[in-house]
Amino acid sequence: MAANKSKNQSSLVLHKVIMVGSGGVGKSALTLQFMYDEFVEDYEPTKADSYRKKVVLDGEEVQIDILDTAGQEDYAAIRDNYFRSGEGFLLVFSITEHESFTATSEFREQILRVKEEGMIPLVVVGNKSDLEDRRKVTVDEATTKAQEWGVPYVETSAKTRANVDKVFFDLMREVRKKKMSENKDKNGPSGRNKKRKCVIL
Template identity: 45%
Template sequence: MDGGARPGGAAGQSREYKLVMLGAGGVGKSAMTMQFISHRFPEDHDPTIEDAYKIRIRIDDEPANLDILDTAGQAEFTAMRDQYMRAGEGFIICYSITDRRSFHEVREFKQLIYRVRRTDDTPVVLVGNKSDLTQLRQVSKEEGSALAREFSCPFFETSAAFRYYIDDVFHALVREIRRKEKEAVMAMEKKSKPKSSVWKRLKSPFRRKKDSVT
């Protein structure tokens, strides 16, 4: 098994990333996942089915075992959804550029993440799929970019049919998870270190007392 270590884990452990696909039904979540996993575009798929996929790859020369949950296309809150929202480490929120309603539903999925996790710092990548269907476009690329800036997350327009930018999406999410983990570790280390100014204030009275004695 490839070597890799989760922050704080033992050396040699393989790092697993739990990723969750979110988005309205019919936007192409399953097609994106299948293209990423097997380089195959599914002709038929039931959008009400949830499925999980695993793949081992290297990203930035580091091993990564991806556990991808492809969810059904409803934004309603359920006990099962609560469970995988808590377990997921990063989320890909998808819409179709040919379906403005699916674009509006992106906010519902983002709010659902916050409702469960109670933080805006969860790693997210925003995706506008079906970019090959330019003649049917209902959502401009600028609108997608603006929403991604609001979410402070990476944004891609993809085509699952032609496999455009599919790998980039999953790689970007893993990078977001790694970046936020490193930031969290650095923040903890910084918090645990005593501030030099405090030590100076504590030491200065003793230094003055010692000088007066000598």
């Protein structure tokens, strides 16, 4: 029975999501809130942590794999490896810290450099929306930047859970869309290659 269960789990579509952003913007808080419905205020990540969860995305059971980077990855090679393994990215900054917002441009550049692909599923996330009175980044400013990049912008609060599920599910939809269009390209209009099932791990 257990074997069946793990077999079933391994046959689910897996979407690999990477949390990217400066240290202290709440990447871990968002991840833990999404995974376990709990708010962890003082989380001191020393290394990247990986989480996996089964969710229902638009009626389909899938798995999400979240890599929560520690934000202070000093080794570019390690960071590049993380980015290479990701299918979608949540680019997180804190609305209370303008520097973390500025840093999103650099992170995006790194992702584009490593991925070398046209369309990369990405959502810009302004976290800590519960701290409105300490806001340093306006909604307009963040929205404008996201529009320039052609990606969605969503504000979240790991504390109140506002939009936490939304950003992960929106990103998974973007990842799924990309996979579907890639499969279509691969199979070609004639569908000649459809019978061949090849899984590259």
